[in-house]
Amino acid sequence: EVQLVESGGGLIHPGESLRLSCAASGFSFSSYWMAWLRRAPGKGLEWVASIKQDGGETFYMDSVKGRFTISRDNARNSLFLQINSLRAEDTGVYFCAREDHSTYVFWGQGTLVTVSS
C-alpha cells in the first residue's frame, strides 16, 4: 500500500524558515517524480514544486522561487521542502504527492504551516 506521511509543519513567524519532510513507503520511491502541493485558507489547491527521480531537475511555482527548495533522499525514501523567508501567504496545508504522468493519485494527509506574528 502506498503511504505518504508529512511532518514538520507548525506555527512560524514571518521571515523564519521551516523544513517539511515526507516519508514514503509501499512503492519504488526512486522511480517517481515527487511533488509538494498546498491549499491555503480560502484558496484552492496550488502546485508548489516537483523533483525528478534522481533529484537532478527541480521546478517551482513562481511565487516560491528562490525561497523554497525541494529535495529528496532516495536511500531513505524521503522527500523534503525547505521553506525560507516565510510569508503570511505561505500559510496552508502542505501535501506531498507522487507524480503519475503529471497528475496526483497518491497524496499524504498534509501538514499545516501557519505563518503569523
Add this chain to the structure above:
Amino acid sequence: EIVMTQSPATLSVSPGERVTLSCRASESVSSRLAWYQQKPGQAPRLLIYGASSRATGIPGRFSASGSGTEFTLTISSLQSDDFAIYYCQQYKNWPPMYTFGQGTRLEIK
C-alpha cells in the same frame, strides 16, 4: 501562467440530482486536464485524467469531457458522499507550471 477558472463557485443540489461543473482554461491545454475531489480534512482524490478518463476505482456516475479550453465534470446522480469541493488541474506546461482552478463547492440543498 495558464489560469483555470471554475464555475460556479458553489452549487446547492439535492441527492439524486444530476450536476455539471465547468472549468475553463485561459489557453488551450489540449486534453491535459484532471479533476479532483476534496473533502474536509482529507487529501484530494484524483477522479479524472486526460480530460475524460476515470481514475482507478472511481464510480461510473462520474464522467467528464472537453478539450482545448472548455471542460466539464458531470455527476449523474448525486450521492451523499459526493458533497465536496471539486478542482480542475491543467498539466500541459513543460517545464511544469501546473495550475488548479479555485474549486467548485458542492453543497446539500
